[in-house]
Amino acid sequence: MKRIAVFTSGGDAPGMNAAVRAVVRNASFHDMHVYGIRRGYEGMIDGDLERLERRDVGNILHRGGTVLKTARSQRFMTPEGRRSAYETLLAHDIEACIAIGGNGTFTGASVFTEEYDIPFIGVPGTIDNDLYGTDLTIGFDTAVNTAIEAVDKIRDTADSHNRLFFVEVMGRHAGFIALNTAIGSGAASALIPETDTTIEDLVEFLKMGARRKKLFSVVIVAEGNKNGNASEIAAQVKEKFDFYDTKVTIIGHLQRGGSPTALDRVLSSRLGFHAVEGLVKGHKNVMTGLVNGKIKYTPFAEAITKSKSLDNDLVRMAEILAL
Template identity: 65%
Template sequence: MDRKDIRRIAVFTSGGDAPGMNAAIRAVVRTAAWNKLHVYGIERGYDGMIDGHFKRMERRDVANIIQRGGTILRTARSERFRTKEGRAQAAENLRAYDIDACIAIGGDGTFTGAQVFSEEYNIPFIGLPGTIDNDLFGTDYTIGFDTAVNTAIDAVDKIRDTADSHNRLFFVEVMGRNSGYIALHTAIGSGASAVLIPEAETSMDDLKVVLRKNKARGKLFSIIIVAEGHPMGGAAGIAATLKDEVAMMEPKVTVIGHLQRGGSPTAFDRMLASRLGHNAVEELLNGKENVALGVVNDLPTCYPFHESIGREKIPREELIKMASILAI
């Protein structure tokens, strides 16, 4: 599609919310306005596309949102969009508003929906990586990841005060059903004693060895960071299994949970989201379509949806090794 063929674009957020999504929406709207395009926001993701929840957006509609968490367009996970009937209704609504292209902000499921839909109805899509898990292939960082890690580290810093005061062992569970990025970065950034992530094999015996070494060194407290998707189970399950081993340290469990999704985005996430939102409009006008847009080595990078979707993104081995070394 040539630049002259794009007159109206739509932007929406889908799947789990992530701090920085509003900054991305703001950048899309203002870059589109600069290029004299009409922009429509679709509320509640693919469900809103099916139900016709479109609204025209101007520069003033995105004022004073860059610092806000969540998403002003709301978000949802749509089962109806998985059906041909749902996608047909969505396409009819896009045609009714004369939408030439869409910018989707979300994760792997969002990109999968965009790929299927664009192939069926020949509507150009660009996907922006919006997920706190940082598990999307084709970008070094995803929108919301940095904020989630900072939130988790802040919580662990507070837990450390109590752990130190009472000579206790804490198991702290962070988000990451299939990804250990948040756990790994939180462990390194907070100086944790150990980290358990899905991508690295750590047995219960390995963890017992770590705790025994800490005890032999006279360490008064320990903090273990656990990704919720670890094969041995969440923090509560692991703590219960180790009950006899750590009884003297009065083990406690803290699940940080959805606190990691909320709150004002960090400066890094605001900058990342703004760059990606701006670049998405520019890439559409330059003829790019049906790609996931990310940042690799600080440069904008596009991957076709079929090369990005479903590909496992594993934390670098050097970081996993470093976390172990620094915990000694």
């Protein structure tokens, strides 16, 4: 194999640059030429790519975002779009692709590789950590640290005023960020998609704290929880228990940015590095993951359909530690 391409796609995640660097450096070690495609599948369709050499990725390891830019592509969902993308790869003699992204990215890769015979290897890059086939995804650790730092600051002002903040963090389908943020920040509770905590449960818990003179300051709300967004939840709680001056903070896109943490830098490097190793060893149409500390390749078909479940032990612990 002499020529491969690498791209980032979907939502950006801190560590994607470290993964791109590892791909380029390890491919160069194996005497391959690497092309960087800009804006994911959009750039593949438009022929927006360029050669990346070792030195081109020399100062990007620590930078947030993705130097290759990223996008979501409607056109790649059409046969015409994928045909154009294929022609781009053909025109540059590209023999394999390394796709850094999440579920949507690998779904696209899965469809494409059924139509065209170009091997793809996926690298799991999404802050949500909701991908089967890897214990951790690129950007998750940074996102949780960003959320916890934000809650640390909010707690300063919450404690000064005896206020209760509802802090909304990312996670439409999974509570990994919310649960870890709650444990790491000592929050009263985490409302997450995976559990059935109701507003009544939450109010009961807050009342119990108040009776014991425990002043809670923060409740973490995952986007995809079942009770509404943070503002709606705050209003519902206020209606049932008017003890606190309640406030709402939505951390939002801050969670996507920032220099990656140590763990994300090392993880991204490993996953990018082993995406190339996978190609060399003949793997194709699989996602590179880290499972129990070891590299594992999971077929796209599994990675995009199976779901990763939250550790119930952590959920139970979060409740007991908040008492």
